[in-house]
Amino acid sequence: MVSRSGTGASSQDESSKGKVGMGKYTVGLDIGGTKILGALLDPEGEVVGTVRRATVHGADGLVAGAAQAVRDVVASGGVELAALAGVGLGIPGIVDHRSGTVKHAVNLGVHDDELPLAELLSAELGGVPVVVENDLNVAAVGAAHVLERSAPGGEAREHEDLAFLALGTGLASGLVIDGQLRRGVSGAAGEIGHIPVDPLGPECTCGQRGCLERFASGKALEAAWPSRHGKPAPVELFEAARAGDEQAIVVKDRFAAATASAVRLLVLTTDVRHVVLGGGVAQLGTELLDAVQDALREQAKVSSFLGSLKLADRVQLAATHVPVAAVGAAVLGRRS
Amino acid sequence: MVSRSGTGASSQDESSKGKVGMGKYTVGLDIGGTKILGALLDPEGEVVGTVRRATVHGADGLVAGAAQAVRDVVASGGVELAALAGVGLGIPGIVDHRSGTVKHAVNLGVHDDELPLAELLSAELGGVPVVVENDLNVAAVGAAHVLERSAPGGEAREHEDLAFLALGTGLASGLVIDGQLRRGVSGAAGEIGHIPVDPLGPECTCGQRGCLERFASGKALEAAWPSRHGKPAPVELFEAARAGDEQAIVVKDRFAAATASAVRLLVLTTDVRHVVLGGGVAQLGTELLDAVQDALREQAKVSSFLGSLKLADRVQLAATHVPVAAVGAAVLGRRS
CATH class of the missing domain: 3.30.420.40 (ATPase, nucleotide binding domain)
Known part of the structure; x- marks a missing residue:
């Protein structure tokens, strides 16, 4: 689904040039035990803004901190919150990407109760759609995105x-x-x-x-x-x-x-094809x-x-x- | 691609009922060191004929034996060779599915030289398209096909x-x-x-x-x-x-x-989801x-x-x- 959405976005850009741009920015946050890293992607998938904040533990702090990171990175890219098509979160712990919930993210002060993180953050951001994913999965998707964009002769490497x-x-x-x-x-x-x-x-x-x-x-x-x-x-x-x-x-x-x-x-x-060393x-x-x-x-x-x-x-x-x-x-x- | 072709076939059947049937039968052969097993699939993916023959070793025997197995299994299903949309072969050894060649299938008397098996068999069968695949890959695809068709509530299990x-x-x-x-x-x-x-x-x-x-x-x-x-x-x-x-x-x-x-x-x-024990x-x-x-x-x-x-x-x-x-x-x- 990863590349497909990437590909989908760019083909849509081509077919409806001019009117898509504003709605096609997205923000991603990598939420770790000590820091939140954020990135703003433009409609072409280019990184046009980044941010780094300390993580605040516990449900309330997590949601407020994530919302602030989104606002900061959007501002750093000179874009309005309303220009966002969506926000993605990568987070350790047991993530249910379908429901947008997380639990057992002990490093973040989230314990046995399921935290409806996607819903809470979306509400905090005025309704922007939010997806939540396991931290390793977002890293793999990010690595593939970077490789796809850096590959010579792009087309052949569309599906990393x-x-x-x-x-x-x-x-x-x-x-x-x-x-x-x-x-x-x-x-x-x-x-x-x-x-x-x-x-x-x-x-x-x-x-x-x-x-x-x-x-x-x-x-x-x-x-x-x-x-x-x-x-x-x-x-x-x-x-x-x-x-x-x-x-x-x-x-x-x-x-x-x-x-x-x-x-x-x-x-x-x-x-x-590749094994990317991280961590x-x-x-x-x-x-x-x-x-x-x-x-x-x-x-x-x-x-x-x-x-x-x-x-x-x-x-x-x-x-x-x-x-x-x-x-x-x-x-x-x-x-x- | 496996299920997609299966799914593709059935949706095509629905959209152009009546005129598709004749062209949508396919034959598969599982070529082993001692025997060739064959199956005829009807347009709905149902097995409507099977065959079993001894393997003849060496390039010529292999092609002739495979062609005969195709003819036999087609006849056993009461279908004409002209009704075939394609033939698939599963074979041990090093298979290049793109070129339809096989080498190092030592059990079959195929050694270092690349044998253009798909091309030779297709010629023998009057031009029916032939694909060649590794024996483990066809087994996995077959197991998935059987599971998909036997799953209760089909739709949910379309992609095994x-x-x-x-x-x-x-x-x-x-x-x-x-x-x-x-x-x-x-x-x-x-x-x-x-x-x-x-x-x-x-x-x-x-x-x-x-x-x-x-x-x-x-x-x-x-x-x-x-x-x-x-x-x-x-x-x-x-x-x-x-x-x-x-x-x-x-x-x-x-x-x-x-x-x-x-x-x-x-x-x-x-x-x-499943691990299927075979061999x-x-x-x-x-x-x-x-x-x-x-x-x-x-x-x-x-x-x-x-x-x-x-x-x-x-x-x-x-x-x-x-x-x-x-x-x-x-x-x-x-x-x-």
Whole structure:
């Protein structure tokens, strides 16, 4: 549905030029535990405004803060609220995109009760349609949107195809399959963090043993290399490895290999064109990308079958020049 | 594209009733190492004829045998060859569905040279369009077609969503995602047999170690419980387990658990609605299904997250009242 709505919007623009523009701006918000990132998309899908605000926890604060972020980003783009065709929200927790509700977003102070976030925010914004989506799904949609717009020869890449692999505290992915967001029948598509990959591995909080998340995630990295100098654990680990600390090199290589396993797993099931690395750990940037690509090439050495899949070529870092998840939320907002 | 062509056909039937029928029959062939199974679909997608022939190896024999199978199944349905809108073939080996070629179908006597199977068969059949597809993909499409037609309240299930998990000599799956066949960008979607799940597991022919196929496949089962009485190894194993042989019970449980792991892996990546068990080992029938469902329930006991996915409810056996892969090939033949 993702690209389809994007495509739909642009073909509509062509067929009714001049009168559409005002109604075709959309805003997307990526609501996290500490900050809200916002993006304003113009009718052509270009990012024409961004905003960043601190998150206020609890239902009331969340709605008021989101409404203010929408107003701010609209103003930053020199557009009126009335020009918005829709607003999309990406949010952690259990999201029901059909009803626009969220629950168990513990980081945001939303607990067991279902919060009708779409309805509340829409009311706050004078009736602008609002859609709510899982944070990984908006990130995947945003990454696909950015890739589609940056691809040479645009047309051929109209339906992007990728997994957004989020190396956050945990490990999970969002999927855009041939231009369509893949939620799955129970919203569990991309939950690869809880696939066991080692029968003797450590117990996981999910109750299983040896889950992939226990090897390839921020939490796993921090357990193996606790932060000692006040910087994020991934930064300290990579610094130590760069300085030649042998133990750090071992931990780094293991982490890169585990992340490479996640890439391999995603491709051997869905065969997506790209695997986009995102989440907190991906802020390491090219140093992480290099390590993961090296690990993929190493794994491919033993298997011509793996080699034929050219896994290293499929991996890239999430774009940093735009807030990808907010952009994805805005793309989904077009559908509303 | 799968369901869309099915849906397209039926809406066309409605809009131009009476004149469509004759051109809308299709034939599908499932070409295996020992036999060719064929199915004739009528304009409504109903199976109105089937056929079974021995496979003749090598390029010439393959084309001649396939042509004869098409003629036979058309005749069995009381239809003329001229009534065919298209023919679909499902075949093992490396298939290029765009060019209609196949290579490395070693079981069929097709080796390194690319065989332009679609073109040759089409010429043999007087120009009927022919499409060629990977055997797992046609099985997945066929399983989806059967499920769509058997679902109560049809409309809601128009776009089936499943993985066809083939427990053959090896382990692999075909995917139909929201009614669309998922090939993947390099045709590797569903190749879960070569995902490593045990770092200390046995070496795999693919070059890696501890691949899922080494635990959940006909080959793995036969290695753990070699056939001793002239029956297929899976049959002997399950018989021995039923008779109370303790070692057989252990081997059977391990096999069921490994197959359950494959189901879990498919759902945690793609979150498909159904996982359909097929391939030679699935001929065990309900005894296999029961064992796999028990293993899934056992695994879910330790994890409420897994429990919430209701994995055991998603698993079923491939239909046996129709040749599923041949039906899927015929569905794809509609597109030609």
